[in-house]
Amino acid sequence: MAKPLTITEKIILNHTDLQEISSGDIVNARVDLALGNDITAPIAIKEFSAIGVDAVFDRKKIALVPDHFVPNKDILSAKQAKMMREFAKKFDIENYFECGEAGVEHALLPEKGIVLPGDLVVGADSHTCTYGALGAFATGVGSTDLAYAMAFGELWLKVPESIKVIFEGKPKKWVSGKDLVLYLIGQIGVEGANYMALEFTGSTFKHLGMSDRLTISNMAIEAGAKSGIFEPDEITENYVKSRAKRDYIFYKSDEGAEYAKILNYNTETINPQVAFPHLPENSIDINEASAKNIKIDQSVIGSCTNGRIEDLRIAAEILKGKKIAKYTRLIVIPATPDIYRMAEKEGLIDIFMDAGGVVSAPTCGPCLGGYMGILADGERAISSTNRNFKGRMGDVTSEVYLANPAVCAASAILGKIAGPDEVVS
Amino acid sequence: MIFKGKVFKFGDNIDTDAIIPARYLNDSSEENLKKHCMEDADETFSSKVAKGDFIVAGNNFGCGSSREHAPIAIKSCGVPIVIAKSFARIFYRNSFNIGLFILSADTDGIENGDILEVNTDTGEIKNQTKNTVIKAKPIPKFMSELVNAGGLIAYAKKKIKEGKK
Numbered sequence: 001m002a003k004p005l006t007i008t009e010k011i012i013l014n015h016t017d018l019q020e021i022s023s024g025d026i027v028n029a030r031v032d033l034a035l036g037n038d039i040t041a042p043i044a045i046k047e048f049s050a051i052g053v054d055a056v057f058d059r060k061k062i063a064l065v066p067d068h069f070v071p072n073k074d075i076l077s078a079k080q081a082k083m084m085r086e087f088a089k090k091f092d093i094e095n096y097f098e099c100g101e102a103g104v105e106h107a108l109l110p111e112k113g114i115v116l117p118g119d120l121v122v123g124a125d126s127h128t129c130t131y132g133a134l135g136a137f138a139t140g141v142g143s144t145d146l147a148y149a150m151a152f153g154e155l156w157l158k159v160p161e162s163i164k165v166i167f168e169g170k171p172k173k174w175v176s177g178k179d180l181v182l183y184l185i186g187q188i189g190v191e192g193a194n195y196m197a198l199e200f201t202g203s204t205f206k207h208l209g210m211s212d213r214l215t216i217s218n219m220a221i222e223a224g225a226k227s228g229i230f231e232p233d234e235i236t237e238n239y240v241k242s243r244a245k246r247d248y249i250f251y252k253s254d255e256g257a258e259y260a261k262i263l264n265y266n267t268e269t270i271n272p273q274v275a276f277p278h279l280p281e282n283s284i285d286i287n288e289a290s291a292k293n294i295k296i297d298q299s300v301i302g303s304c305t306n307g308r309i310e311d312l313r314i315a316a317e318i319l320k321g322k323k324i325a326k327y328t329r330l331i332v333i334p335a336t337p338d339i340y341r342m343a344e345k346e347g348l349i350d351i352f353m354d355a356g357g358v359v360s361a362p363t364c365g366p367c368l369g370g371y372m373g374i375l376a377d378g379e380r381a382i383s384s385t386n387r388n389f390k391g392r393m394g395d396v397t398s399e400v401y402l403a404n405p406a407v408c409a410a411s412a413i414l415g416k417i418a419g420p421d422e423v424v425s
Numbered sequence: 426m427i428f429k430g431k432v433f434k435f436g437d438n439i440d441t442d443a444i445i446p447a448r449y450l451n452d453s454s455e456e457n458l459k460k461h462c463m464e465d466a467d468e469t470f471s472s473k474v475a476k477g478d479f480i481v482a483g484n485n486f487g488c489g490s491s492r493e494h495a496p497i498a499i500k501s502c503g504v505p506i507v508i509a510k511s512f513a514r515i516f517y518r519n520s521f522n523i524g525l526f527i528l529s530a531d532t533d534g535i536e537n538g539d540i541l542e543v544n545t546d547t548g549e550i551k552n553q554t555k556n557t558v559i560k561a562k563p564i565p566k567f568m569s570e571l572v573n574a575g576g577l578i579a580y581a582k583k584k585i586k587e588g589k590k
Contacts (some may be wrong), residue, residue: 042453
């Protein structure tokens, strides 16, 4: 009988010419999609030219999404976006998105059905692991990797060991995928899954939607993981069936597959989390965080982590009919044009603006300290994004606290880190 | 190969935002990246570092973003090797891909300003200041092939030339 495999091993194996693989092997794997953005693609394009091939391996299997500093924040950013646009034009790249149809890449590609269950995806962006939510093997790589993948349609990969993470029970009110992943990182640390695949399972995920799974897989990298995968199920099927324009495969881990570790958590005891500066592992319970009376200058709701329509709905539920605190800024960034449009139709944009917030066009912008909400010295932000490293959102003395959109909304209203229950009766 | 140089010591979890802050990512030229290398961890680094010096750190060096600008910035400063207790995986593969040596070793005994002699073939790290020797973890065969070829692109070109691609 064949050796039982994890879902991750199976997907990788089926993208090689090998008969069997084991974790730790270095293999050449075929890629279904290679992606880059306006920051990472320019270096990849330079390296691609250096290889000396005269075509990309498949114009349909490359995605180039200008999202980090787009709409162009300055002349240098404009040059980088231009370089990517010209490359896309030259090779007639099918999945190139111009500003206006582009959004934050990891929100956009699942939404458009460009990444699907069973795919092997490499992306020159660390949050490429987001697509694990769909049951794909997806991992962040560098620009040189992207160049190689665009030229040859394959890439070297070390087959990772897996950690199985089981969340059991129904989440409390206001507890979302963001809280579960911040809690997990708090437990295992920012290096807790280094080089490994996280495999999420348990009854909790029947109570949460695809949006929460995308958030959890998105932040697998913040525990150092290579990927963060969910076994596809009915929720996956419902999400992908209307979006997919090609076939997809549901893989499952075999009974008896080997795991480096199995972690069990009781979701029913987990409250919304806030990760304190300057590491995502510094997560604490919202009640404890609120009691510290931490004043904030800015609240950001958006990003590949929490800029989907579900996130905006939760924020709007809390902000409806309320005003944010004086001298506090609220920046809301729908992650894609479709999300923006939906938010407009549902009246969410009005709610944010009536509350005193500003709504930006889709961009990664402030998440990485690019633009559209940079912090001055000593300022503090609460943010629905994914990293709170020193200087991440601006000046090196500024601070970022990570939380779910509900906590970000409540904190904007009170001008201090606060839980949703403090503002909603 | 044998390298000799002075140590710039850093702590745990030096993230890619500290190695090269995103505010400088609108220009991927080596000149620009070199100027701002390690700026948010030590703003004097780029003015003090000399060709051949080493970066030595604790756990999880290079965590965070996939930006290849980070190892490029380090390599552009003339730093030939980064030695740390452990590395985040994307930084690790990026470094090999661009031909920057990465060694994992117990760096606790190494201090800022120490002079090291590093043999990348044997993984032996001689601390001349402290008169001690430590051994780095061996590098997987494929990885040394990559770095010895001069990185992934040079490796790819070699394959094309050999008719394997």
